[in-house]
Amino acid sequence: MLNNAYCSDKYQYTMGKSFLESGNAERRAVFNLFYRTAPENNNWAVVSGVDEVIEMVGNLGNMPESFFEKFLPGDEYAGFRKYLSTMKFTGNIYAMREGEIAFPKEPVIIVEAPLVQAQVLETPMLCIMNHQMAVATKASRVTRATSKPVSEFGSRRAHGPWAATYGAKAAVIAGCASTSNVLTEILYGKPSTGTMAHSFVSSFGCSVDGELQAFDTYIKSHRNEGLTLLIDTYDTLRCGIRNAIKAFKANGIDNSYPYGYGVRLDSGDLAYLSTQCRKMLDRAGLTECKIFATNSLDEYLISDLEKQGARIDCYGVGDAIATSKNNPCFGNVYKLVEIDHEPVLKRSEDKIKLINPGFQITYRIVKAGLFRADVTCIRGDALSRKIERGETITIRDEFDSDKYTTFYKGTYKARALQTEVMAAGKDVSEKISLDGKRQYYLDNLSRLGASEKRLVNPHYYKVDISDTLYDTKMGLLDKIQKEIESKAISAHVSVDMLYDFIDGTMACHNGNKAAVAARGFIKAHPEMPVLFVCDHHPADHSSFKENGGIWPAHCIQGTRGAEIEEGLAAFACEEMTFYKGRERDTEQYSGFEGTNNMGESLDDKLQELGARRVYVSGIATEYCIKATCTDLLAAGYEVYLLTDALAYVDEEGHEKAIAEMDGMGIKML
Amino acid sequence: MLNNAYCSDKYQYTMGKSFLESGNAERRAVFNLFYRTAPENNNWAVVSGVDEVIEMVGNLGNMPESFFEKFLPGDEYAGFRKYLSTMKFTGNIYAMREGEIAFPKEPVIIVEAPLVQAQVLETPMLCIMNHQMAVATKASRVTRATSKPVSEFGSRRAHGPWAATYGAKAAVIAGCASTSNVLTEILYGKPSTGTMAHSFVSSFGCSVDGELQAFDTYIKSHRNEGLTLLIDTYDTLRCGIRNAIKAFKANGIDNSYPYGYGVRLDSGDLAYLSTQCRKMLDRAGLTECKIFATNSLDEYLISDLEKQGARIDCYGVGDAIATSKNNPCFGNVYKLVEIDHEPVLKRSEDKIKLINPGFQITYRIVKAGLFRADVTCIRGDALSRKIERGETITIRDEFDSDKYTTFYKGTYKARALQTEVMAAGKDVSEKISLDGKRQYYLDNLSRLGASEKRLVNPHYYKVDISDTLYDTKMGLLDKIQKEIESKAISAHVSVDMLYDFIDGTMACHNGNKAAVAARGFIKAHPEMPVLFVCDHHPADHSSFKENGGIWPAHCIQGTRGAEIEEGLAAFACEEMTFYKGRERDTEQYSGFEGTNNMGESLDDKLQELGARRVYVSGIATEYCIKATCTDLLAAGYEVYLLTDALAYVDEEGHEKAIAEMDGMGIKML
Structure with a gap:
């Protein structure tokens, strides 16, 4: 490693x-x-x-x-x-x-x-x-489920040798009586435990006599140690427990054996089998023979076995502890x-x-x-x-x-x-x-x-x-919260930067320059979201002179005149584009009244973005800009006007509107 | 190690x-x-x-x-x-x-x-x-949930350093595009990946400016590497993504950057946040900036994010893979x-x-x-x-x-x-x-x-x-099954070894010797279950002479005469003791008709024990023994009579009954 x-x-x-x-x-x-x-x-x-x-x-x-x-x-x-x-x-x-x-x-x-x-x-x-x-x-939970000793033996299911060895250590700290892991014994001096697997039994041939021979061989070569015979290889009640009793008796293993002896059940109905085995052992006078139970046990199954009155003296728990099975993470x-x-x-x-x-x-x-x-x-x-x-x-x-x-x-x-x-x-x-x-x-x-x-x-x-x-915690939280609110949350609202207002039916002064200035601002503040507001009329809109309104026909849906100036259009997307005057009889100056194709209003989107400070550019100062800024201010936003990035119907009206807005508390940049 | x-x-x-x-x-x-x-x-x-x-x-x-x-x-x-x-x-x-x-x-x-x-x-x-x-x-499952690359970074939740290192190897084999583990890189030469944690950001002070400074510092010291900025330390949309865009732009990182760049989301609604971040990045022209998502992801959450149309380019998966979270075992x-x-x-x-x-x-x-x-x-x-x-x-x-x-x-x-x-x-x-x-x-x-x-x-x-x-499999199974059935499944039925039949009101010949012989047999076969059959009459039982029957009063419930001989009683337990003649008008000779206190019959219990071969001892050969053996034979058991362990009313009757039973196919021992 x-x-x-x-x-x-x-x-x-x-x-x-x-x-x-x-x-x-x-x-x-x-x-x-x-x-x-x-x-x-x-x-x-x-x-x-x-x-x-x-x-x-x-x-x-x-x-x-x-x-x-x-x-x-x-x-x-x-x-x-x-x-x-x-x-x-x-x-x-x-x-x-x-x-x-x-x-x-x-x-x-x-x-x-x-x-x-x-x-x-x-x-x-x-x-x-x-x-x-x-x-x-997990070991704490499992060992709290019973007053009987719990032995950890999950190394084979642990996540590699490190996890097996140190997991066994953790299991012992949290209440396990012992572990089967030998490296844990080497590191910490806590004797490891264990006796035999099914392979030991079947290595003596797949037969009832082979099982008896396996038990006999094991006992003969472990006379100074605990002896736990695994009895479910072929049939717990019909041969395993019988062979175990025979082997113990034949080798003189009984309650006087000083190192402890027992049988292990590793499959089947542990409550039933342990009760039956207990009776058979007791009848044979092997009343101190311990019954060990293993087989995917955890704290829930152990609690249940105890409630059922299982005659189990010691539990062995593998994967549940070794992998902390229900919550490995x-x-x-x-x-x-x-x-x-x-x-x-x-x-x-x-x-x-x-x-x-x-x-x-x-x-x-x-x-x-x-x-x-x-x-x-x-x-x-x-x-x-x-x-x-x-x-x-x-x-x-x-x-x-x-x-x-x-x-x-x-x-x-x-x-x-x-x-x-x-x-x-x-x-x-x-x-x-x-x-x-x-x-x-x-x-x-x-x-x-x-x-x-x-x-x-x-x-x-x-x-x-x-x-x-x-x-300290709340103070830090408050500080960062205030900082976020105070400085970082800006948005740019670009109003009616459309061809009809730049070079079309209602061309304003400074339109091209305004578009260039707005673009420069966008590029200088790449992190700032840009929201576009656009007049977007049907051909028969009520504001048009031919329909009794006061304006020439403009920004008709589907025409070039309704398109955002190309240098700015690159920064637009559907979600961030808000249309006004879409219906025949709706006359809207303020961008605040616009909605995008998802039906969200400009204000909805500014809220969602967390914007507190709004920079405004666009056309025309006297009409839509003034209306939009007024509404934004009324809604509680800090409003900054990008004065280089504005176009207007006439110079005088522009100056007057600027002065008015200045008086309202809108900041000029 | x-x-x-x-x-x-x-x-x-x-x-x-x-x-x-x-x-x-x-x-x-x-x-x-x-x-x-x-x-x-x-x-x-x-x-x-x-x-x-x-x-x-x-x-x-x-x-x-x-x-x-x-x-x-x-x-x-x-x-x-x-x-x-x-x-x-x-x-x-x-x-x-x-x-x-x-x-x-x-x-x-x-x-x-x-x-x-x-x-x-x-x-x-x-x-x-x-x-x-x-x-x-698990890694195979997670990587099959998406066509996007999945990076493994669960070392911190793995079960120790071995599990972290070799788990990362396993994750890469089963489809992960990369791992964050550096030892895995050292062992296998697969470049590890990763850029920054929240601690990097907060080490620059708990502030929005600190976050920007962290991003700027990171970019400046990693100009020839992939750059992924972690943007959720304070507020993903209101400062993290904005600071990231600022830092990328300030350092000239854009789609021309040859080593790749991106942002990482590690909390919150990943579908929503990724969509919003994608828009903000796209608006800023950072269309090649990748969005990485992490935060307790697994194959189910990834499938869900994809269904919701999340704009995620790469997933990072930690504990789900590193601990194989749902199935660690x-x-x-x-x-x-x-x-x-x-x-x-x-x-x-x-x-x-x-x-x-x-x-x-x-x-x-x-x-x-x-x-x-x-x-x-x-x-x-x-x-x-x-x-x-x-x-x-x-x-x-x-x-x-x-x-x-x-x-x-x-x-x-x-x-x-x-x-x-x-x-x-x-x-x-x-x-x-x-x-x-x-x-x-x-x-x-x-x-x-x-x-x-x-x-x-x-x-x-x-x-x-x-x-x-x-x-081969079925042959082995059949062989062991037959072996179990043929040899091991024996039980001992001890009939009416009660004091009234040994030395009491109906003392039989050979009673004490029979009890000693039966006890010797039990001790020689400690693995064999012993079932006791006992006459167990009410004081007014109809078989008694005083009540019109043919026998002296005997085996009255609660009297010494109804007790099992003490040398045998040590091997008896409630479950294995079957009473007959418990009701006033019930006359029962055969043990087959007895029931224990749980209401189970002798036959029930023999079946449960899997017994095929039954050894019979007891009193008296001519009556209860013969009746019990006859019934056992009829029910399909092999019946062995322990002839030394029998008592009888008279010698001649005994010999005759033995001869009859021998003729029926009952084996004499």
Whole structure:
């Protein structure tokens, strides 16, 4: 396996190059690793993987430049490759303990380090933590379904050897009594378990006698070990259990056998078969013979077997735990929360999805031995100081300020959940055995209320944030919101830049120049949407002189005179083109009254675009421009008139209209 | 990472010890790795992982004895540890090619090797294959949902670094255009892709200007690469897309940029946002700017986006592929199918779950360029010889012999799906690049009918087995079934071994001796169920003299006289105790008429136990024994009388009854 510190997404390194070249690589960054919702309606997750993260971080900077050339080739990456080849981790890491119970949004790991270092660790850190927390959280659910021991044996269905080995570790932390994985035993010293597969039985020939011989052979070569015979290869009740009893008896294995003995059922109706086997074993005096059950079990099936009164002494669980079958994808994310001491966040439409900005610490409030609430603070904020001093505190629900709880001085204890595991790049973590971590988890579990441990519809534990953290988050959100509204939201409305008004039946002054100026503005502001307003009359329109109106016939649908000037037409599209005067008897001057072919009005579209500021160009100042601008202003938009990009019927009327509009508060550019 | 050839379940090694000590370790075994059903109603799966399996197999036997001591401690394992430390793989492996389309039950990998070697490879082989085939098969589904390129970037949600790296490989084989994983690039030379994350944007400060600066910085430091700007950090339409357009324009990036440019949407309504962004980009003249969409996509969401007319040019898919989210647990199993040239199988109640025994080979029949059927044969059987010679063949549906297809000589081509990849322990596999494997998959895909590629309810492709294979399987099944029926299914019926018949009101001859003999028989056959039949009368029973009957009062419910003799009572339980004569007016001699407290009759229980052969002991030969034996015989059981374990009213009557029963066909022991 290659150095797993570089099991990363390419973008960590394209970003890294930019950080380095723009002088940002060494800025102090704080990233939080946390999850938003726990799988399967669990309200919490079990932490596992921190030790492997620490080990992985230590591998950073251990590769030669030639290694980096394989995925960052080319001269332009030469400087960055050199930088990476010596880039060891020099920051600090704060993490929850393995076996800790973590609630949503609480930082499981906090990385405080130079930006580029913290950034490139994202992917390998997430894949380690997401894997182990998926498995641990599922193992916690499965083991909570029964008071009987659960053994993990899903290596064959795990996602490769790494997942098998470390997943088994996570499963043991979260309550499994043992694992079958031998590499896990090698790494953590926890004895692996297992005896035989169907192939063992059938290798003695496909026969009832072969099965008996297999059992006999196995027992004879494992006289100082647990003996579990697999009895469903051919027929559980009609030969398997009988052969097992025969083999045990023939070899003197009975309740006096000190290493334990049993049978394993791996198929069929486990409730029925276990009950029948129990009777047969008891009748034979083998009352201490354990019955192990396996076969795609999970917490739901185990609960069900227990309800049915199955006589099972130990469950073996494979794929459900090893792949976290119902929810293989654990949702830890890794988000930048502070840069050079400035809190930051990514905005989201959903308030619940908003991340908590700033350098944080989470306290668990313990009262009378039970976990009562968690609260995440900005490090050193008012609430965190009170908690550290053991003063009376009140914590509030982030989304419902009417829900709050007060803990009085002297009645509670608080524990910071994140402890420093790496300091200035050095591993300073406490080393705890796998059994120690498992015990820590079990102890934590015993301090949660029963209703919070339910497999279905658990009671929700209080997980809050300090006022300072809340205010920081809302302040940032408010700031970015205001900034977006104040500056960025502009649109350009181009009115009646049509040939009949430029060189046709109603040619105005400055028409061609206005079109050129409008085009120049569009090209200078490529990000700004352009909305075209167009007179678009039927041939018999009531505004025409021949029909009793005051204007010459103009902008008749389908004629050149109704077309947008060609230099501008390139920027037009159906959705952004609004027609007025389309009906015989409708006389419309204001672009505000136009609609596009989807029936949307100009105002609809401006709203949809989020536009607050509207730049106006077009023809003619005295009529349609003035009417459009007046309506826009009345509707609450900031209106800017592009005075170079206007045409008019006559100079004097133009000047007068400009002055009028200026007086109304329309800005002239 | 430790040597992954030993990422194994403990039982591989406990079995191994038994194989070695019983002289079976070197027997020639054949194991098949195959799956039974494909996930998500797919009718097929994509093969990936074979190269890693070959590499893993090569690692066997590369560890010192001290390594094995860590999980196989103790003196009794010393010999086996020594054996393992030099146990290299010396067998042959036949496997499908990576990128092959595999149907259910077809051997994906066949291992032909000394039993102990083949056995210990089970777990590491399965975890490699199950992982990669889960990911490849899911990637195939996702990429079939669209004609647009799909990029894999799920490393962060994969189950650890191994799963991330090799999962990305599997995803590329099964149709993904690229992956973000850099280790995958290092291993396979396929360039990884990616540009920026939200943290890149927010590291420039949480502001609209910061976003523009981030885009500008990125473009300036990546002038010779693809440029994809992530535009949803704060507000996609109101600042992200606008800042992107500004930054592209300011840096002269437009349709002439040779490395490609684009924007990425990672949240919100992707159909709406992509449509709006497309318009804004087009209006700005950036018509070649690609729109990438990401955000928990899978084949269902992509199909939906396409139906809605989303303007998306490329999809990025993370967790759905990387964890094979809906079906993380791929069902490859590894089953012994032959030992020393004798086919074997594990029995199953469900015929469809039965494994195919014997050393096999699968042929794919191709006609007019399209795949038409697969058929698995025993190597060298009649059908396989015909296929190899290109003769006319007829293949039949295994479960419906009315369904068959004939392929005429000269009209079809056939290809063996399993090729030799290891021969006598040496890697003889063909080395193919990752792109070559991907191309092989795409070529295979083009040869499947359209209806077989549907994501929902695909048409079922013909997957058959040869007559020889069918007969072998059914023959084995029949043999084991007959063996179970013929030998193993015995029960012991003990009639009226009650104190009133031994030393009470109706004491018979030989009562105590009979009880001792019956007990001896029970202890000698501990696996055999014992059913007790008991007279169990009310005090006013009509058979008693005082009530007009012919017997003294006996076996009155609740009295010692109705109790089973104590040496036998230890083997009795409620379910297995059948009472007769419980009602005042019911006179019953035959145990056949008794019922237990659950209302089941003796016959019911014998049926349930699968008993065919019944051993009878008890009291009294002339009455209840004779009646019970007669009924048992009539009901079709083989009846054996334990003549030492009988008591009787008088010697002569006993002899006469024995002679009568002997004449009826009841066997005397």
